[in-house]
Amino acid sequence: MNRSSLTRSFLYAIQGIVACIRTERNMRIHCTAAAAAAASGIYFHITREEWLVLLLTIGGVISLELVNTAVEKAVDLVTEKPHPLAKFAKDAASGAVLVFACLSVVIGILIFAPYIRT
Numbered sequence: 001m002n003r004s005s006l007t008r009s010f011l012y013a014i015q016g017i018v019a020c021i022r023t024e025r026n027m028r029i030h031c032t033a034a035a036a037a038a039a040s041g042i043y044f045h046i047t048r049e050e051w052l053v054l055l056l057t058i059g060g061v062i063s064l065e066l067v068n069t070a071v072e073k074a075v076d077l078v079t080e081k082p083h084p085l086a087k088f089a090k091d092a093a094s095g096a097v098l099v100f101a102c103l104s105v106v107i108g109i110l111i112f113a114p115y116i117r118t
Ligand SMILES: Nc1ncnc2c1ncn2[C@@H]1O[C@H](COP(=O)(O)OP(=O)(O)OP(=O)(O)O)[C@@H](O)[C@H]1O
Pocket: 024, 026, 068, 072, 079, 080, 081, 082, 083, 084, 086, 087, 090, 091, 094
C-alpha cells in the first residue's frame, strides 16, 4: 500500500465517521455523552488509569455505533422488505451497542461517583 492510497483510506474512514455523525441521531447522543465524560474527567482530574478506562470505553461505544450503522446500511442495501434475517442482523448489531453503552454507564458511575461524593 503506497502513501497516497494510505492517505485515501484514512480520508474515507473520516468521511464514514462524519457521515455517521450527520445522519445517525444515536451517534450524536454517544458523541455528546463522550464529550461530557471527557469534560468531567478534566474537571475532576481523574487518574491516568481512569483515563485509560474512560477512553477505551468511549472508543468502544463510538466504534460499535459505527459498525451498527454499517450493518444497518448493508442490510438496507440488500433488502428494505421485511425479512427475519434482516431483523436478526439489525437487532443483534444494535444489541451490541446497547450492551456496551449500558456497561459504559456503570463504568462512568464507578469512575465519577467517588469524585462527586467528596
Ligand atoms: N428489512 C427489515 N426486516 C425486518 N425487520 C426490520 C427490517 N428493517 C428494520 N427492521 C426492524 O426495525 C428496527 C429498526 O430498524 P431501522 O433500520 O429503522 O434502524 P434504526 O431505527 O435506524 O436503528 P438505530 O436506532 O440502531 O439506528 C430493526 O432493529 C429491526 O428490528
